[in-house]
């Protein structure tokens with residue numbers, strides 16, 4: 001009879017835990033954390049080259065200062081008097097299409113269109129007025145240094161394949177069509193390399209979460225230990241523009257009701 005819950009990730013045999021078929025006791029002390037992440041996500045152990053590439057991906061995503069929505073959400077929730085797991089949870093909930101989501105969207109774009117020419121892909125996005133995930137950056141207008149580093153490492157390790165070629169060709173094609181450079185950003189570069197490693201695009205958000213959680217934990221801990229609860233860091237007078245009504249009289253009818 002088919003059972004109601006199914007899993008292929010880990011199991012217990014003879015009172016011991018096995019992850020993807022390997023005895024967990026044997027993995028402890030023999031695998032790096034990155035190798036264990038690769039094993040649990042992909043089902044197989046990485047080669048040395050795959051482990052190095054995966055390390056580069058995870059390090060790229062680990063932290064990006066205090067301004068991203070996830071960090072503001074996480075620290076605000078800690079400031080409200082909540083424990084770390086609630087703050088980290090709030091941070092994860094702030095991830096979305098505009099924050100972290102571009103990685104999965106770019107992986108999908110590359111994997112679903114790998115047989116198509118870059119000019120066809122770019123035309124179809126631009127004609128519909130859609131933004132192409134993995135391209136453009138608020139500050140980096142010529143090169144995203146993080147993306148460049150990812151490509152450099154992918155070349156050194158032999159992972160600069162068809163997805164990396166396509167992402168670079170799309171970048172050139174955008175410039176040709178728009179007459180303006182929109183750089184391959186860090187999400188575009190990681191999307192290409194994660195695709196080279198064989199990660200399914202539906203794991204894109206998962207990869208992002210795995211990469212960014214350590215940064216979120218650090219921020220929640222810092223907020224918890226360094227700041228007072230309900231710490232007031234917003235100067236309303238200077239930083240907030242009030243767009244509502246000026247003070248006004250409550251109509252007499254409402255006063256009578258009291």
Ligand SMILES: CC(C)(COP(=O)(O)OP(=O)(O)OC[C@H]1O[C@@H](n2cnc3c(N)ncnc32)[C@H](O)[C@@H]1OP(=O)(O)O)[C@@H](O)C(=O)NCCC(=O)NCCS
Pocket residue numbers: 098102130131132133134135136137138182185186187188
């Ligand atoms: C990252 C991003 C939000 C920066 O936006 P921005 O600061 O408004 O970008 P810019 O000021 O450089 O460019 C604005 C112009 O480029 C266009 N543009 C920017 N990114 C684009 C993209 N990825 N695809 C198509 N057009 C894009 C805008 O539509 C706008 O066009 P216009 O001048 O004809 O009106 C934007 O590039 C984007 O949405 N990229 C896709 C999502 C993504 O990869 N996010 C991860 C960022 S690390």
